Amino acid sequence: MEAKVFASSQPILSLRGISKYFGGVHALEDVDFDVYPQEIVALVGDNGAGKSTLVKIIAGVHRPTKGHIFFQGQPVEIHSPHDAQALGIEIVYQELALIETRDVPANFFLGREPVKGRLGIFVDRRKMVEDTVRTLRELGIELPYLRSPVRYLSGGQRQALAIGRVMPWGGKIIIMDEPTAALGVKESRRVLDLILRLKEKGCSVIVISHNMRHVFNVADRIVVLRGGRKVGDKKKSETTPDEIVKLIVGADML
Amino acid sequence: MPVLAEERATQVLQKFFVFWDRVGILLAFIVVFIMFGALTPVFFHPINILNVIRQVSIIGVIAVGMTFVILLGGIDLSVGSIVAFTGIIAAGFQVKWGGSLFLSIVVPLLIGGGIGFLNGFISTKGKLHPFIVTLGMMSIFRGATLLVAQGKPISGMSPAFRFIGAGMIGPIPFPVILFLGCVIAAGIVLKRTVFGRYIYAIGGNEEAALLSGIMVERYKISAFTLLGFLSGMSGLILTSRLNSGELVAGQGYELDVIASVVIGGTSLMGGEGGVYGTLIGALLIGVVSNGLNLLGVQPYWQMIVKGIIVIFAVLLDRLKRRFRTT
Ligand SMILES: Nc1ncnc2c1ncn2[C@@H]1O[C@H](COP(=O)(O)OP(=O)(O)OP(=O)(O)O)[C@@H](O)[C@H]1O
Ligand SMILES: [Mg+2]
Numbered sequence: 001m002e003a004k005v006f007a008s009s010q011p012i013l014s015l016r017g018i019s020k021y022f023g024g025v026h027a028l029e030d031v032d033f034d035v036y037p038q039e040i041v042a043l044v045g046d047n048g049a050g051k052s053t054l055v056k057i058i059a060g061v062h063r064p065t066k067g068h069i070f071f072q073g074q075p076v077e078i079h080s081p082h083d084a085q086a087l088g089i090e091i092v093y094q095e096l097a098l099i100e101t102r103d104v105p106a107n108f109f110l111g112r113e114p115v116k117g118r119l120g121i122f123v124d125r126r127k128m129v130e131d132t133v134r135t136l137r138e139l140g141i142e143l144p145y146l147r148s149p150v151r152y153l154s155g156g157q158r159q160a161l162a163i164g165r166v167m168p169w170g171g172k173i174i175i176m177d178e179p180t181a182a183l184g185v186k187e188s189r190r191v192l193d194l195i196l197r198l199k200e201k202g203c204s205v206i207v208i209s210h211n212m213r214h215v216f217n218v219a220d221r222i223v224v225l226r227g228g229r230k231v232g233d234k235k236k237s238e239t240t241p242d243e244i245v246k247l248i249v250g251a252d253m254l
Numbered sequence: 255m256p257v258l259a260e261e262r263a264t265q266v267l268q269k270f271f272v273f274w275d276r277v278g279i280l281l282a283f284i285v286v287f288i289m290f291g292a293l294t295p296v297f298f299h300p301i302n303i304l305n306v307i308r309q310v311s312i313i314g315v316i317a318v319g320m321t322f323v324i325l326l327g328g329i330d331l332s333v334g335s336i337v338a339f340t341g342i343i344a345a346g347f348q349v350k351w352g353g354s355l356f357l358s359i360v361v362p363l364l365i366g367g368g369i370g371f372l373n374g375f376i377s378t379k380g381k382l383h384p385f386i387v388t389l390g391m392m393s394i395f396r397g398a399t400l401l402v403a404q405g406k407p408i409s410g411m412s413p414a415f416r417f418i419g420a421g422m423i424g425p426i427p428f429p430v431i432l433f434l435g436c437v438i439a440a441g442i443v444l445k446r447t448v449f450g451r452y453i454y455a456i457g458g459n460e461e462a463a464l465l466s467g468i469m470v471e472r473y474k475i476s477a478f479t480l481l482g483f484l485s486g487m488s489g490l491i492l493t494s495r496l497n498s499g500e501l502v503a504g505q506g507y508e509l510d511v512i513a514s515v516v517i518g519g520t521s522l523m524g525g526e527g528g529v530y531g532t533l534i535g536a537l538l539i540g541v542v543s544n545g546l547n548l549l550g551v552q553p554y555w556q557m558i559v560k561g562i563i564v565i566f567a568v569l570l571d572r573l574k575r576r577f578r579t580t
Pocket of ligand 1: 025048054094
């Protein structure tokens, strides 16, 4: 009990003074960013504001040019997606990162295939199929053709698969980069419910979205990026969609 | 109306390609096989058949390795030069440097693997297309072969060494056993192991594989190393069979090898295909070469025919992608 109280008073993840330069492009400039336990943080901003870059730094895809990352108070270096997974950070990429030529179970377990036998090199194909079917059913995701290549799935089905496959790994922080971009109304609702359920289960969620309705539906806190800088960090209870939109585009433009 | 007609045509094409993926290559092989048999009576003679499958094995073991590299979306043009270089090293150990059977087998295999490793290492770490790296290696090791041999073939292997290329186990030539062993092992590795699945994943979408925490560079280098090793094995078989390390050994093999893989249905774009197709592809190429020989067709024409077959196979793969349902 005590540990829990202590934990929730301090961020599970802290970024301090993060800058990221791609050659001459300053994608991020001196950004501080915190995530607290069991919190849903919405990350918003215009196209090119640096949202994906920020979460990719957390996921170990990019190394920050400057700045430090702290996980549960300890300084950490996240060199690869592997490192991030080891810390309990799971991400659904904006570009989905699916292998179009492979089937659903192969994508579901990509990079984390269960093995069998003493050598530890043979893939446990049956477990892959069974676990995939079970997890998708639990999440209410219906995919018609499990055994044919993912390229035959629709955009929404692919997005559902990309979201579904990060669920079984017990991540403490789940990041979703525009998870509802390709989804219809009903499917979007399902993803928002899923985000709320993840919070109930004790996860923290970082969600990127351009949809203010979705953002205000689920988020506890809203962080706004503009031109690579953090220009807003508001509790939902203390702000309005209007204010957030102004922060996104820059108040002087209205 | 024209739209409907076009749609129909697309459907027919799709059906054809699904069919072709399953049995098309096998069917083509059987047709060619019977055709040559009808045209030249000696074609079906057991001695000729043995000759064909021996020749196929020499190309085939390389094609098994090439299947891994092409599945990754890579290519390797240096295989023929690796055959020559490892062959001349094997012959050197047999004839000039003490005659140790052990060294004349192990050193060439290690060198083959080493050259493959370099191909993989330079192209991944240097972010260069393997086409250009292996083109350079092709020249380097052809030159190195001439250097080591000092311009003359090295002949006269020991009987034990000659077994590799010319020996029989029961009615089956030893190289054929080596080749089939490679095919079966590669089939299991590609379908059932983590390594094999990552080869497909990387070839299907390298970026996604990377984002999923797969050590892409390591697997690429491994695949090139495996191909180099198998090219070394082919060098041993060829040198043993010819009883000589030849300066021009393996020249032009890259075409036969790549043709075998592509005819076998493995996509040059990577990510799709497999080694059983390569087996049929290698047999098809071997039968065409042998049949044309028996028919007395000049070697120049053979080169032209093979070139046309390769381009046709790649075109078919392109069409397949275009007309696939999405
Ligand atoms: N790998 C890269 N190399 C070079 N520049 C990059 C790279 N990734 C991102 N950028 C640049 O960094 C800036 C921020 O991009 P980012 O993808 O983080 O934006 P975003 O907020 O996610 O936008 P969107 O809403 O369109 O997804 C852009 O100017 C982009 O062009
Ligand atoms: Mg983005």
